[in-house]
Amino acid sequence: MDYSIILVIALLFAFYMPIFSALADTWLIDPYYSHGFIIPVVSLFILWKQRKHYKQNDKDFMHGALLTALGLAAYGYGILNRSLYISSLSFLPVSAGIVLSFYGKKNLKRALFPILFLIFMIPLPYADYASTYLQSFTASSSTALIKMAGIPAENQGSQISLGTESVFVIGEPCSGLRTMIALFALAAIFAYFIEGTVWKRYAIFVSAIPIAIVANILRVVLILFIAYYYGQETAMAFFHDASSLFLYLMAVILLIIISRFLGCKGVRNISH
Numbered sequence: 001m002d003y004s005i006i007l008v009i010a011l012l013f014a015f016y017m018p019i020f021s022a023l024a025d026t027w028l029i030d031p032y033y034s035h036g037f038i039i040p041v042v043s044l045f046i047l048w049k050q051r052k053h054y055k056q057n058d059k060d061f062m063h064g065a066l067l068t069a070l071g072l073a074a075y076g077y078g079i080l081n082r083s084l085y086i087s088s089l090s091f092l093p094v095s096a097g098i099v100l101s102f103y104g105k106k107n108l109k110r111a112l113f114p115i116l117f118l119i120f121m122i123p124l125p126y127a128d129y130a131s132t133y134l135q136s137f138t139a140s141s142s143t144a145l146i147k148m149a150g151i152p153a154e155n156q157g158s159q160i161s162l163g164t165e166s167v168f169v170i171g172e173p174c175s176g177l178r179t180m181i182a183l184f185a186l187a188a189i190f191a192y193f194i195e196g197t198v199w200k201r202y203a204i205f206v207s208a209i210p211i212a213i214v215a216n217i218l219r220v221v222l223i224l225f226i227a228y229y230y231g232q233e234t235a236m237a238f239f240h241d242a243s244s245l246f247l248y249l250m251a252v253i254l255l256i257i258i259s260r261f262l263g264c265k266g267v268r269n270i271s272h
Contacts, residue, residue, distance in 0.1 A: 005102050012094065016075075019087050026084075026123050035182050039121035042189060043114035050110055058104025068097030088122040113192055120185040131177045134213075139170040142220040151228050162224065166232040170220065180212035183251050187211075190255055196264030204259050211254045219247045 013020075027036035071093030078087030095115050100108045124130075135158040143155035154161045158170040187208035191201040227235035259265075 005098075008098060008102075012098065016091055019084070019091070022084055023088060023121060023123075027121070030123060032177060032181055033121070033123050035185060036121040039118060039185060043117050046114040046117075046192075047111060053110055054103055054107050058106055059102060060104050061101050064097045064099070064101025066097070067100060068094050071095075071097055083125075085122060085125045089119070092116065092118060117185075117188060117192075120181070120188065124181070134177050134180075135170045137213075138217055138220055141217045142170075142224060145217070145221050146224050146228075149225075151224070153224070160224065162228050166227050168224065168227070168232075179216050179247060179251070180209065183208045183212045183215075183248075186248075186252070187255060190259070193267050194259055194264045195266040195268050196259070196262065200259075200262045200264050203262060204255065204264065207255070207258050208251075211251050211258075215247050215251045215254065218250065222246070 023036060027033050071090045074090035074093065075087050078084070078090060092115055095118075096108060096112070099111050099115070103111075139158045139160050140155050143153045143160050146153050151162065160168045160170070162168075184205075187205045191205040194201060194204070196204075223235050
């Protein structure tokens with residue numbers, strides 16, 4: 001056994017421990033990234049399933065060291081500019097560089113997905129701007145749909161007023177951004193494990209954007225329907241929180257439908 005790789009990995013985790021700690025704090029307090037704890041577990045599981053393939057027979061120290069150095073430069077830039085996003089993101093090229101150095105290009109290609117998948121645990125900068133836009137878009141789209149169903153409603157910004165004088169404000173949690181972030185991670189796993197050509201699996205992954213938006217709008221529409229016919233208190237007290245489960249269930253069903261439409265069936269054996 002080459003103990004040098006064990007030493008390098010130990011040093012890497014010690015070096016990044018302050019960043020990991022800051023990320024964990026974010027996962028605990030930011031509902032958009034409560035799934036952050038699951039992401040590294042999934043990556044480690046995939047690497048473990050592929051463990052028999054990682055043999056040190058194709059080392060590329062020169063290119064691996066260059067990739068690692070670029071990642072460490074990004075880490076330093078992030079620290080100096082107090083950017084958790086850049087410092088966290090630097091872990092990806094550093095990890096890729098270490099794999100390339102000790103295991104070569106073929107194994108880097110195999111490990112690329114579990115490494116890149118870690119991006120879903122890193123909080124996006126400027127998420128508030130996207131959330132603000134999605135709040136207005138969700139409110140206007142939901143209002144248009146319920147008006148088509150004959151329910152009187154008016155929309156102004158992120159606010160929806162029903163004919164029953166009930167007023168709803170589409171806040172950040174209902175903007176759909178949280179769903180989109182979590183669903184991207186789910187779609188990435190789904191596309192990675194499903195059988196199919198590369199472009200079909202990419203199409204499934206990209207479909208997470210419209211699926212998240214549509215599922216969230218339908219969730220808001222259902223809340224408005226219940227509020228109009230049974231009262232705002234009933235909608236908010238009994239359906240609002242439970243509707244999150246409905247939203248993710250609908251998103252998963254849509255992912256399955258799209259994958260079947262594209263002809264993707266079965267599960268890939270990633271151990272081979």
